[in-house]
Amino acid sequence: MGNTFMKKTIVTDNISYIEPVSMSNYQACSGLVVTDKGTKLVIDTNLGRTESKPFLALERPDIGIVSHYHLDHAVWSSELMGTTDAELFVPEIEARYLSDFDFYLKRTIDGSPLTALWKHFTLSVAGYKELGHYSVYGEGHCFDIGRCRIECIGTPGHSPGHMSFYFPFERILFTGDMGVDRFGPWYGWPDCDLVKMIDAMFRLRAMPVTTLLTSHGGLFTTGIVERWDRALGHLMDREKRIVKGLEEGLEKERIVASGIFFKRMPVVDEPMRSFFRMWDENMYDHHLALIERGGIAKVFSMSRRICRYR
Ligand SMILES: [Fe+2]
Numbered sequence: 001m002g003n004t005f006m007k008k009t010i011v012t013d014n015i016s017y018i019e020p021v022s023m024s025n026y027q028a029c030s031g032l033v034v035t036d037k038g039t040k041l042v043i044d045t046n047l048g049r050t051e052s053k054p055f056l057a058l059e060r061p062d063i064g065i066v067s068h069y070h071l072d073h074a075v076w077s078s079e080l081m082g083t084t085d086a087e088l089f090v091p092e093i094e095a096r097y098l099s100d101f102d103f104y105l106k107r108t109i110d111g112s113p114l115t116a117l118w119k120h121f122t123l124s125v126a127g128y129k130e131l132g133h134y135s136v137y138g139e140g141h142c143f144d145i146g147r148c149r150i151e152c153i154g155t156p157g158h159s160p161g162h163m164s165f166y167f168p169f170e171r172i173l174f175t176g177d178m179g180v181d182r183f184g185p186w187y188g189w190p191d192c193d194l195v196k197m198i199d200a201m202f203r204l205r206a207m208p209v210t211t212l213l214t215s216h217g218g219l220f221t222t223g224i225v226e227r228w229d230r231a232l233g234h235l236m237d238r239e240k241r242i243v244k245g246l247e248e249g250l251e252k253e254r255i256v257a258s259g260i261f262f263k264r265m266p267v268v269d270e271p272m273r274s275f276f277r278m279w280d281e282n283m284y285d286h287h288l289a290l291i292e293r294g295g296i297a298k299v300f301s302m303s304r305r306i307c308r309y310r
Pocket residue numbers: 068070073158177
């Protein structure tokens with residue numbers, strides 16, 4: 001099901017999974033629509049710069065939720081406020097990122113020579129607008145939409161206040177950006193925390209989930225634990241490549257040039273090429289901090305066994 005601006009997959013009578021037509025240049029993600037007893041709630045329905053508005057005008061949700069502040073998950077929220085009377089909920093920990101552009105800039109790219117490019121990308125390409133009115137939610141908050149209960153699970157690391165959403169009656173988990181996709185987890189800003197992210201991945205992996213919904217990887221009903229293991233395995237692979245480079249005496253620049261998030265840096269136009277490089281440098285720094293503590297296998301003693309599927 002769907003139309004020109006999205007694809008809709010019916011998950012249950014009350015829950016639909018919404019995928020954008022394109023996710024290029026980090027400007028869209030997959031989200032959810034939850035409807036029961038006359039109330040409609042949407043999560044992360046950021047379908048693209050021109051697609052979110054007609055979608056929201058058509059759906060007219062009563063409640064909108066943003067999982068975390070990253071542009072590809074959050075810029076639709078200003079369209080929501082302009083298009084509908086919905087109540088918007090943002091993670092309490094990240095409210096300032098979404099309501100104070102200077103704070104957002106400082107916490108993402110502070111001091112980088114790419115600041116002007118990133119500022120232009122954020123405002124003019126992605127369409128960031130400071131939020132004036134919003135409500136906040138946090139770890140443990142529950143949204144009850146008729147018979148549907150949505151439990152908010154704090155899963156920091158990818159961003160400081162990143163949230164995942166669990167439907168306990170249906171055993172459905174919407175992970176947001178936890179890295180269950182073909183590229184694996186991302187932690188490219190200084191405010192990311194690799195240790196917290198791995199901890200959150202283990203917590204989600206242990207949940208009794210029968211349907212896994214992701215922001216960038218699709219919908220899964222089989223092999224869910226193995227998919228978490230593959231996501232964790234990406235982290236182990238990256239750490240291994242960095243340790244190998246260090247053992248060979250390579251400098252950070254050489255190791256980053258060979259790719260951290262992507263095994264081979266893709267050929268893309270500017271400014272994305274510079275952004276990819278900057279994010280990989282930050283991801284290298286996060287790995288190095290963990291390597292100096294003994295590495296993933298030492299900090300998370302279970303990870304060797306858990307990542308056996310790689
Ligand atoms: Fe994200």
